[in-house]
Amino acid sequence: MLEIKGVHAGYGNLKILRGIDMKVQTGGIVALLGGNGTGKSTLLKAISGLIPLMEGEVTFDGVSVSKLKPHERMRLGLVQVTQAKEAYPAMTVEENLVLGAYTRKDREATKADLQKVYDFFPVLRERRKQLSGTLSGGEVQMLVIGRGLMASPKMLMLDEPSAALAPKVVLEIFANINRIAKSGVTILVVEQNVRMALILAQYGYIIRDGVIMMQGEAKELISDPAVKESFLGGSVSDTTKALRN
Amino acid sequence: MGFDFNSLLAFIIFGVTIGVVYGIVALGISLIYSGLDIVHFAHGEMYMFGAFFGLVLAHNVGVPYPVALIGAMILTAILGMAVERVFYRRLTRAGGGYTVAGMGMIICGFGMSVALVNAAYFFFGAEAEPFRANLDYIPRLTFPGDINVPESYVLTAIISVLLMTGLHYFLRHTKTGLAVRAVAHNKDIAYLMGINVPLMISLIFGLACGLAAAAGVLIGPMQSVQVEMGYLMLMKAFAAAVVGGFGSLPGAILGGIMVGIFENLGAAYISASHKDIYAFLLLILVLMFRPSGLFGVEAKVKA
Numbered sequence: 081m082l083e084i085k086g087v088h089a090g091y092g093n094l095k096i097l098r099g100i101d102m103k104v105q106t107g108g109i110v111a112l113l114g115g116n117g118t119g120k121s122t123l124l125k126a127i128s129g130l131i132p133l134m135e136g137e138v139t140f141d142g143v144s145v146s147k148l149k150p151h152e153r154m155r156l157g158l159v160q161v162t163q164a165k166e167a168y169p170a171m172t173v174e175e176n177l178v179l180g181a182y183t184r185k186d187r188e189a190t191k192a193d194l195q196k197v198y199d200f201f202p203v204l205r206e207r208r209k210q211l212s213g214t215l216s217g218g219e220v221q222m223l224v225i226g227r228g229l230m231a232s233p234k235m236l237m238l239d240e241p242s243a244a245l246a247p248k249v250v251l252e253i254f255a256n257i258n259r260i261a262k263s264g265v266t267i268l269v270v271e272q273n274v275r276m277a278l279i280l281a282q283y284g285y286i287i288r289d290g291v292i293m294m295q296g297e298a299k300e301l302i303s304d305p306a307v308k309e310s311f312l313g314g315s316v317s318d319t320t321k322a323l324r325n
Numbered sequence: 326m327g328f329d330f331n332s333l334l335a336f337i338i339f340g341v342t343i344g345v346v347y348g349i350v351a352l353g354i355s356l357i358y359s360g361l362d363i364v365h366f367a368h369g370e371m372y373m374f375g376a377f378f379g380l381v382l383a384h385n386v387g388v389p390y391p392v393a394l395i396g397a398m399i400l401t402a403i404l405g406m407a408v409e410r411v412f413y414r415r416l417t418r419a420g421g422g423y424t425v426a427g428m429g430m431i432i433c434g435f436g437m438s439v440a441l442v443n444a445a446y447f448f449f450g451a452e453a454e455p456f457r458a459n460l461d462y463i464p465r466l467t468f469p470g471d472i473n474v475p476e477s478y479v480l481t482a483i484i485s486v487l488l489m490t491g492l493h494y495f496l497r498h499t500k501t502g503l504a505v506r507a508v509a510h511n512k513d514i515a516y517l518m519g520i521n522v523p524l525m526i527s528l529i530f531g532l533a534c535g536l537a538a539a540a541g542v543l544i545g546p547m548q549s550v551q552v553e554m555g556y557l558m559l560m561k562a563f564a565a566a567v568v569g570g571f572g573s574l575p576g577a578i579l580g581g582i583m584v585g586i587f588e589n590l591g592a593a594y595i596s597a598s599h600k601d602i603y604a605f606l607l608l609i610l611v612l613m614f615r616p617s618g619l620f621g622v623e624a625k626v627k628a
């Protein structure tokens with residue numbers, strides 16, 4: 081569904097991504113993992129078109145989208161939810177969701193999708209007339225995922241949906257991501273929560289300093305000693321040790 | 326001079342009407358500010374061009390006043406969109422606000438203002454021209470106490486209310502309006518919603534310049550039309566925007582009304598020869614005691 085070949089990209093003259101190759105098959109969930117500042121969000125922006133490519137090619141559904149503007153890529157079904165968890169604070173929950181369907185002409189299906197989003201996230205239905213600036217962090221995360229869904233995406237890219245949320249909320253959101261994937265939307269999810277992400281996803285990529293360092297089936301990655309060492313460390317005794325030093 | 330309640334009322338009525346016109350120009354400045362994060366310093370010239378377009382349409386082409394008004398709005402909107410696309414786009418794409426490009430944008434706006442004034446001298450000449458509009462079909466209003474409100478003021482009030490309601494309806498109740506508000510708040514997210522952001526920016530500019538033109542055509546029959554008229558209007562609209570709370574659309578209108586009343590009362594009771602000073606006096610007072618504006622919020626919440 082999505083194919084990335086030799087992608088270099090960054091900000092102005094600053095190159096962040098240095099030759100990324102990646103493939104996301106139709107259906108299922110792929111995780112993109114890596115530490116802070118390794119270029120995960122930058123890669124999503126390069127895929128969605130928010131930043132231009134310096135080199136390389138992005139193909140979606142068999143079409144090269146490298147030259148397309150973000151709103152044109154989005155119309156092909158390639159939808160990104162940003163890390164900043166930006167809802168429009170001065171708009172109501174429902175206005176935000178309607179905005180997600182901005183490009184759609186099929187009114188009936190859009191209405192049905194709105195109900196579907198409310199079924200995924202019942203709390204949004206309760207808050208639909210509320211200004212989204214007054215939502216809690218978890219609710220905003222649900223809102224931005226729901227808004228992404230309103231575009232009726234073929235592929236949904238989520239940037240750290242678990243960031244800064246309580247474990248219970250994270251669990252709820254991950255369960256919903258799983259249900260969304262089951263409903264036929266391909267998912268590329270960026271995560272810091274490596275363990276949870278590898279349980280959720282079928283395939284994983286690990287990025288470091290702008291290159292893909294490692295990739296493989298999620299089951300294998302989770303038991304890989306190198307992954308354990310760099311990401312899954314942090315058992316209780318490790319933490320205690322680190323705090324004492 | 327004994328205190329005369331009727332004349333106070335009259336000054337207030339005239340102040341409100343003129344103030345609403347300041348508010349309409351301020352509305353455009355606020356719209357551009359919330360959409361592009363820039364302060365458009367050539368906006369007074371859009372107002373001036375609008376007045377001239379209206380004048381040419383009404384006098385030379387000979388169309389009725391309302392048609393001239395609409396025509397001037399459309400022509401000025403096109404002019405504004407062209408200026409934005411050709412001259413501002415590269416700078417605003419690099420970022421507005423406090424960035425280096427934002428600074429460049431301020432200078433570019435001043436430059437554009439000078440360029441437009443000179444273009445206007447070339448096309449329209451240096452003479453101040455009276456705007457003769459046939460407004461016989463508009464009723465003259467007479468308030469109790471023999472306060473006569475001329476047709477041009479009545480018309481201004483009507484048109485202003487129509488424009489404001491129209492803008493409000495557009496921004497709050499149409500899909501494109503929703504998209505404009507989305508672009509004003511965050512361009513990246515708007516892009517990701519599938520909104521054609523560059524097109525919306527053109528639209529914002531066009532709308533703002535069209536509003537300025539309406540103000541120009543409305544002021545025309547009250548004062549005369551001349552090339553240098555934009556400068557003072559920019560300052561007053563700016564004062565209105567700041568008084569109301571920069572970037573707030575209702576604030577722009579209310580700020581305009583405040584400036585209009587303040588200026589009329591100042592001219593009536595203090596000194597008429599310093600009429601143009603009072604707007605800035607109010608501006609300074611507001612900045613001293615409530616820098617976020619009378620109706621603005623502390624933080625910048627847009628759209």
Ligand SMILES: Nc1ncnc2c1ncn2[C@@H]1O[C@H](COP(=O)(O)OP(=O)(O)OP(=O)(O)O)[C@@H](O)[C@H]1O
Nearest residue numbers: 091094096114115116117118119120121122123163
């Ligand atoms: N707009 C920008 N302009 C310049 N540099 C940027 C910009 N955004 C990000 N960077 C830089 O690019 C690098 C990669 O950032 P990126 O946001 O892709 O990291 P990330 O992997 O998503 O990290 P995190 O997990 O913390 O979100 C960082 O060094 C960052 O400072």
Ligand SMILES: [Mg+2]
Nearest residue numbers: 120121122163
């Ligand atoms: Mg990131």
